[in-house]
Amino acid sequence: MPADRPHAAPPPAPVPPAPAPPAGAPTGPSARRRRARLLVPLALLIVWLGLGGAFGSYAGRLGEVATNDRAAFLPRSAESTEAARLGADFRADNAVPVIIVWESRGGPLDGTGRAAAEQALRSAAALPGATGRVSPALAAADGQALQGVVQLRADLGRETGDAVRAVRELAEQIPGTTVGLAGPAAIAADLGGAFAGIDGLLLGVALGVVLLILLAVYRAVLLPLLVILGAVFALGIACALVYLLADHGLVTVDGQVQGLLSILVIGAATDYGLLLSARFREELHLHGDRFAAMRTAWRHSVEPIAASGATVALGLLVLLLSDLTNNRALGPVGAIGIACAVLSALTFLPAALLLAGRAAYWPARPAADGRAPVHAVWARVAELVARRPRALWAGSLLLLAALAALAPTLDAGGVPQSELFVKAQPSAAGQRLLSAHFPGGSGNPAVVIAAADRAALVTAAAAAVPGVAAVRATTAGAPGAAPLVVDGRVRLEATLTDPADSDAAIATVHRLRDAVHAVPDARALVGGYTAQQDDTRTTAAHDRRLITPVVLLCVLAVLVLLLRSLVAPVLLAATVALSYLATLGVSAVVFPHVFGFSAVDPSVPLYGYVFLVALGVDYNIFLMTRVREESLRLGTREGVLRGLTATGGVITSAGVVLAATFAALGVIPLAFLAQIAFIVAFGVLLDTLLVRSLLVPALVRDLGDRVWWPAGTGRGGLRAASASASASSASASAAASAEAGPVGGPGSGG
Known part of the structure; x- marks a missing residue:
């Protein structure tokens, strides 16, 4: 079998021109028929323009239904979540505290400074957005140092930042002091400022980066604009659907979910658009008629694009199994975005490319010369794979395994408050100032909800726990008043x-829970920031153990249906999973030593897994569907070389675009998004440049027809499919030639 001999993939043989029609016979479709064939793409384009005009504004309106209240994204079944739910009943005025810290720049603060602080607190109580309740200094x-607490309304939303700034302005009027603001309201204000760029800055940077890459790679004017326009239309519709669901309380959206939705849709829609447009350009070289070229391009693109969208959407929907509310929120929101990206790539873009024809690739208009373009770089890569497949896949596996060995050293215990933001934020500075002069947990106490008739026993048990500095009850009035009782609880x-x-604080919370749980009939629950962090870490670890195999099974199921085999899907899924572990290993080194992150958010490894496995399999889908198509004609060992040569350029371009799109998340100054940005961007590049370009082709080259087992075992099943496919292809080519007329003739339609 010629495919068994190592050699580079030769350029495809030219397609023989169709026989000349008899004298006097029509040379192509009539002008009326050509105009009629334009009606469908024109109608699709009008529909998409209408949808874009109607829903495009929603890409900037998700902030209206988003919440950045961190309590809304706690583990559903955790003790701290139940404590937070019951604790909300004690906030009759629905308040969120902001803690003011005054630090003396000279000696100890005297009575004058304390009186000034008391006056500032009384003035703060009258500010817009304040509830009127303040603590003494x-x-x-x-x-x-001095500290005081101002209670702000919890329903301020985006106005929280204005209220916090007004409190700071009053506090800074005390001379001789340095002022810091800490507590939940200060953190919420900083989060609101960080997410302020989600609607405009992130979207602008992502689209700008994608446009520049497409212009540089394809050196065409109109094509990048069409691809970007399709992505924008998809994002507008996705955001409109998510807005509707969030407005009716069916999904929960925060700034993180909002940003990830934008990046997912732009990246996926661009990738799918590039796959279709590259195949259309290839077919334009083989067909004189653009409609015949699009028919072939769409037929060969719809399956990999649909399968790719299915892997990503299913992987995201598996997040519904998570007990973390923000994970569950991303599942349906992301799946909606991917569905819109697939719809745009398979309807809007084909219509736009048909109407533009060869002009879409101007100034390099594809000539109908009967020869598919040959990519010199990828022909040389294919030659390398043909010469030394076993050395390539063995070396690639060793490198990935060495990097993956570092993955267990990645600390996913949670980002400290001081590292929550990439850039220095006022709330972090305020917390450091507070901790320097007051007990380390000031401003973020552990919260205990217990039966009122056991309040004294629970208070005594909590106060005796090592690591607890003080215990006080929530009162209806001034400090020292009787404890507030709600539904028999304090x-x-x-x-x-x-x-x-x-x-150390987490260890104290563990001891505190043991102590108060031991009080008979107290029905005590421990919550608060530290308990929430611990419960989130525990839940995230459980989610990883549950969701990781389910995502892999979903991906495998799609691959089995797509490739009609068992060996190839297992091979592809295993290599992508290994690539993910290698990325975590690199992150374990880069995060502390380059970016200065001492730990990562507990959800980051799971998000990275879902994105990299689902999106990484995309490129293997694009490659292997083309390899299977070529293998039906040439055999597997030759087909993988031809498939690599044909798809190498577009897949690499798509990988660079997706990596750059996720890297754009770095413009939002949050550690969580910065960590996701690096893991996905690096992982996509590693998968695109190493796994898909060398490892998978080398493995397939070495395995040969065995990769299609059981359907393509040996030379039997694949050869039978080859004969059937060749007959179908010949019939289709003859029909297209008869309809299109001679290349470049009146029926060219280019």
């Missing part, structure tokens, strides 16, 4: 001696 044990605040985001 409390002095630190070292005499160098709420206690246990201030910890260690910073709330430290491992």
Whole structure:
């Protein structure tokens, strides 16, 4: 079999011209028929323009239905979540505190400074957005600082930042002090500022980067604009659907989900558009008629694009199994975005390319010369794969395995509050100032909800726990008043001696839970920031164990249906999973030593897995569907070389575009998004340049027809399919030639 001999993939043989029609016979479709064939793409284009005009604005309106309240994304079944739900009943005025810290620049603060602080707090109580409740100014044990609490309304939303700034302006009027603001309201204000760029900045950067890459790679004017326009239309419709669902309370959206939706849709729609447009350009070389070229391009593109969309959408929907609410929110939202990207790539873009014809690729208009373009770089890569397949796949596996060995060193224990933002933020500075003069857990106490008739026993048990500095009950009036009782329960605040985001504080919460759970009939629950962090970490680990295999099974099921085999799907899924582990290994080194992250958010490994496995399989789908198509004619060992040569350029371009799109998340100054941006961008490039370009082709080259087992075992099943496919292809080519007329003739339609 010629395919068994190692050699580079030769250029495809020229397609013989169709026989000349008899004298006097029509040379192509009539002008009326050609105009009629334009009606369908024209109608599709008008529909998409209408949808874009109607729903395009929703890409900038998701912020109206988004919430950045971190309590809305706690683990559903965790103890801290139930404590937060019950604790909300004790906030009669629905308040969120902002803590003011005044640090003396000189000696100890005297009575004058304390009186000024008290006056500032009283003035803050009258500010717009404040509830009217403030605490007295409390002095630190070292005499160098004061703290006070102003309660802000919890329903301020985007106006929280304005209220916090107004509090700061009042606090800064006390001379001789440095002012810091901490607490939930200060963090919410910083989060609101960080997410302010989601609607405009992130979208603009992502689209700008994609446009520049497409212009540089394809050196065409109209094609990049059409691909970008399709992505924008898809994003507009996706955002409109998500807006409707969020407005009716069916899904929950925060800034992180909003940003990931934009990146997913832009990246996926661009990738799918590039696959279709590259195949259309190839077919334009083989067909004189653009309609025949699009028919062939669409027929060969619809299956891999649909399969790719299915793997990503199913992978995202598996997140519904998560107990973390933000993971569950991303599942349906992301799946909606991917569905819109697939719809745009298979309807809008074909219509636009048909209407533009060869002009879409101007100034390099594809000539109908009967020869598919040969990619010199990828022909040389194919030659390398043909010469030394076993050395290539063995070396690639060793490299990936070495990097993957570092993956267990990645700390997914949660990002400390001081590293929550990539850039320095006022709330982090305020918390450091607070912790410098007051117990480390000040501003983020552990919260205990317990039966009112056991309040004294629970208070005593909590106060005796090592690591607890003080315990006080929530009161209906001034401090020292009787505890507030709601539905037979009381709420206690246990201030910890260690910073709330430290491992020592988590250990204290474990001891605190043991102590209060041991009080008979107290029905005590422990929540608060530290408990939430611990419960989130535990839940995230459980989610990874549950969701990881389910995602892999979904991907395998799609691949089996697509490739009609068992060996190839297992091969593809295993290589992508190994690539993901290698990416985590690189991240374990890069995050602490380059970016300065001491740990990653507990959800980051799971998000990275879903994105990289689903999106990484996309490129293998694009490659292997073409390899299977070529193998039906040439045999597997020759088909993989031809498939690599034909798809190498477009898949690499798509990978670079997707990596750059996810890298755009770095413009939002949040550690979570920065970590996701690096993991997905690096992982996509690793998968595109190593796994898909060398590892998978080399493995397929070495395995030969065995890769299609059981359908293509040996030379039997594949050869039978080859005969059937060749007959169908010949019939289709003859029909297209008869309809199109001679190349370049009146029926060319280009």
